[in-house]
Amino acid sequence: MVVAGQELRDLWLGGRALLLTLAFSLLLSVVSYLVATNQALNYLEQRESVSLTLKVAVAVGALLSLLAAADTISGERERGTLESLLVTPVSRQRLVAGKLAAVLSLWIGAFAITTPYVWYLGRGIGVVGESLAAGFVVGTLVAVFLASLGVLVSTFSGSNRISLSVSLLLLLALFAPTQFPTGAQQGWAANLLLRVNPITAGEHYIGKIVVDDHSWSHDTWWLVSPALGAAVFGVAAIAAARSISLRGGSTS
Amino acid sequence: MSAVVEVHGVRKEYGSHVAVENLTFAVEAGEILGVLGPNGAGKTTAIRVLTTILSPTRGSFVVAGAPCTKPTEIRKAIGVLPESAGYPEQQTGEEFLRFHARLYGHRRASAAAVAKSLLAEVGLAERARSLVASYSRGMRQRLGLARALVNDPVVVFLDEPTLGLDPAGQRQVLALVRSLAQDRGATVLLSTHLLAEVEELCTRVLILNRGRVAADGTVSEVARTAAAPRSARVRVPPERVDDACAALASAAGVEIVELATGQPGGLVVRFSSADDRPGTSALVALADATIPVHAFELEGARLSDAFLAMTGGD
Numbered sequence: 035m036v037v038a039g040q041e042l043r044d045l046w047l048g049g050r051a052l053l054l055t056l057a058f059s060l061l062l063s064v065v066s067y068l069v070a071t072n073q074a075l076n077y078l079e080q081r082e083s084v085s086l087t088l089k090v091a092v093a094v095g096a097l098l099s100l101l102a103a104a105d106t107i108s109g110e111r112e113r114g115t116l117e118s119l120l121v122t123p124v125s126r127q128r129l130v131a132g133k134l135a136a137v138l139s140l141w142i143g144a145f146a147i148t149t150p151y152v153w154y155l156g157r158g159i160g161v162v163g164e165s166l167a168a169g170f171v172v173g174t175l176v177a178v179f180l181a182s183l184g185v186l187v188s189t190f191s192g193s194n195r196i197s198l199s200v201s202l203l204l205l206l207a208l209f210a211p212t213q214f215p216t217g218a219q220q221g222w223a224a225n226l227l228l229r230v231n232p233i234t235a236g237e238h239y240i241g242k243i244v245v246d247d248h249s250w251s252h253d254t255w256w257l258v259s260p261a262l263g264a265a266v267f268g269v270a271a272i273a274a275a276r277s278i279s280l281r282g283g284s285t286s
Numbered sequence: 287m288s289a290v291v292e293v294h295g296v297r298k299e300y301g302s303h304v305a306v307e308n309l310t311f312a313v314e315a316g317e318i319l320g321v322l323g324p325n326g327a328g329k330t331t332a333i334r335v336l337t338t339i340l341s342p343t344r345g346s347f348v349v350a351g352a353p354c355t356k357p358t359e360i361r362k363a364i365g366v367l368p369e370s371a372g373y374p375e376q377q378t379g380e381e382f383l384r385f386h387a388r389l390y391g392h393r394r395a396s397a398a399a400v401a402k403s404l405l406a407e408v409g410l411a412e413r414a415r416s417l418v419a420s421y422s423r424g425m426r427q428r429l430g431l432a433r434a435l436v437n438d439p440v441v442v443f444l445d446e447p448t449l450g451l452d453p454a455g456q457r458q459v460l461a462l463v464r465s466l467a468q469d470r471g472a473t474v475l476l477s478t479h480l481l482a483e484v485e486e487l488c489t490r491v492l493i494l495n496r497g498r499v500a501a502d503g504t505v506s507e508v509a510r511t512a513a514a515p516r517s518a519r520v521r522v523p524p525e526r527v528d529d530a531c532a533a534l535a536s537a538a539g540v541e542i543v544e545l546a547t548g549q550p551g552g553l554v555v556r557f558s559s560a561d562d563r564p565g566t567s568a569l570v571a572l573a574d575a576t577i578p579v580h581a582f583e584l585e586g587a588r589l590s591d592a593f594l595a596m597t598g599g600d
Contacts, residue, residue: 048376115372117371
C-alpha cells in the first residue's frame with residue numbers, strides 16, 4: 035500500500051499520468067467525432083459506433099498502462115534509486131505489486147474519460163450500461179496483462195530505452211492480427227490466433243456484447259485469453275521480482 | 287564489546303570474474319571501520335553483499351545478530367547510503383524521508399516526525415519542502431544519510447559518501463558520520479578514498495585489494511605493518527647536534543645519521559630494515575644522553591603509505 039500510494043502520487047502529481055490521459059482524451063475526442071459523423075451519414079450503426087469507440091479506448095488505455103509499466107523497475111535502475119528501495123525490508127514482490135497497482139490507475143483514468151463518450155454515442159438504445167461494463171471488464175484484464183508484461187520487460191532491461199522499445203515491439207506484435215485484411219482473419223488458424231491473443235480476443239468479445247447484443251455468458255470463451263493473460267503475466271511479474279538486480283539482465 | 291558484523295570467507299563471483307574472495311573480518315559495536323581499496327578492489331561488491339543486495343557465492347556473515355539467510359532481518363537493522371545514489375527529483379526532501387520511513391513500518395504520523403527530526407539532524411530543515419531537484423550534491427548526500435537513518439539502524443553502510451563533494455561538503459558529511467557513532471552509537475562501515483579523513487575518523491581500517499583483504503586493524507597497526515618507517519626527522523638544540531649524532535650513531539637499528547639541510551638542529555635518521563620498532567632505540571639513546579628532543583617524526587608511517595604499499599599503487 036505504501037509503495038502504491040507513493041507511486042500514485044509520483045505518477046499523477048508528477049504530471050506524467052496527466053499528460054498521458056490528456057493525450058488519450060484528445061485521441062478519443064477525434065475518434066468519437068469521426069464515429070459520430072459516420073453515424074450521422076448512416077455509414078455506421080449506433081451500436082457499431084459505441085463498439086468502435088470502446089475498442090479504441092480499451093486498446094489505448096491499456097497501452098498507457100504498458101508505457102508506465104515499462105518504466106517501473108528500469109526507471110528506478112536508471113535514476114539510481116533502485117538500490118535504496120532494495121535495502122528496505124519491503125520484499126521485491128510487494129514492491130512490484132505496489133508499482134503494478136499504481137500503473138493500473140492509468141487505465142482507470144482512461145476508462146473514466148471514456149464513460150461520457152460512450153454515453154453520448156450510445157444514448158437512447160439501451161446499450162450504455164452493458165457497453166461500459168464489458169469495456170471495463172475487458173479493459174481491466176487487458177490492462178493487467180499489458181502492465182504485467184511491461185513490468186516483466188522492465189525487470190530484466192538494463193535501461194529504460196530498451197524496456198520501452200521491447201514493450202512497444204511486443205505490443206505491435208499483439209496488435210498486428212487486428213490489421214490483417216478481412217480474408218486473412220478467416221479460417222481456423224486465424225480464428226485460433228484471434229482467440230489466443232488477449233487483445234484481439236477481448237476486442238472481439240466487446241463486439242459480441244455491444245454490436246451483436248449477445249448475453250455476457252454467450253461468448254465467454256473469448257474472455258479466456260484476456261483472463262489467462264492477466265493471471266499468468268500478473269503472477270509472472272510478481273514472481274520475477276525475485277530476480278530484480280541492480281544491472282538488469284539476470285540476477286547477480 | 288561484541289562483534290556486530292561478522293564475515294566469514296565470503297566470495298562473490300560474476301561469471302568467471304571473482305569480485306570478492308575469502309572476505310573475513312569482524313566489526314565491534316560502535317566502531318567506524320574504514321573500507322579502503324583502489325577502484326575495482328571489491329569495496330562496493332562487499333557492501334552490497336553485506337547489505338543483502340547481492341547474495342554471496344560462498345561464505346556467510348552475520349549483521350546485527352541476523353544471519354545472511356535472513357536478509358529481511360538484516361535490512362531492518364541496517365542503514366545504507368549506496369554509491370552514487372539517485373534521488374527522486376519530483377519529491378521534496380520531507381516526502382522522500384516520509385516514504386522511506388513508512389517502508390520501515392512507521393505509521394503516517396511517526397514517519398512525518400522521523401522525517402522532520404532527521405532533516406534537522408542533517409541540516410536540511412529549512413529545505414524540507416523544496417524539491418530534491420533543487421538540492422546541491424552535498425545536500426543530496428546529507429539527505430541520503432538521513433534516509434539511511436530512518437530506521438535508527440544498528441549498522442550503517444556508507445559507500446563513498448563524499449564522492450564528488452567539495453571540501454566543505456566532505457567536511458559536513460564526515461562530521462555527520464562521526465556523530466553516527468558518537469551520538470547514536472551506531473557501527474559504521476565507511477568506504478572512501480579520503481585517506482586523511484579515514485585516519486582521523488575511523489577506529490579501524492580494512493584494506494581490500496583485488497577482492498582480498500590486504501590489511502585489517504587499527505590505523506596505526508595497518509600503517510606499521512604495511513609500511514614500516516625507515517627514517518625519522520629529529521630536531522634537537524643546535525648546540526647539541528654533535529652529541530645527538532654520536533648518541534644516535536651508537537643506537538641499535540640506526541644505519542645513518544645526517545644533518546638536515548637548512549634546519550638548525552635538524553637531523554635525518556635512517557633505520558636498518560631489520561629494526562621492527564624503529565625510532566624507539568633512537569629516542570632511548572637521545573634520552574640516555576640527556577639531549578632534549580624538540581621534534582621527532584617518523585616518516586613512512588602514514589596510512590597513505592600503507593595503502594600504496596599494499597595495493598601496489600594501483
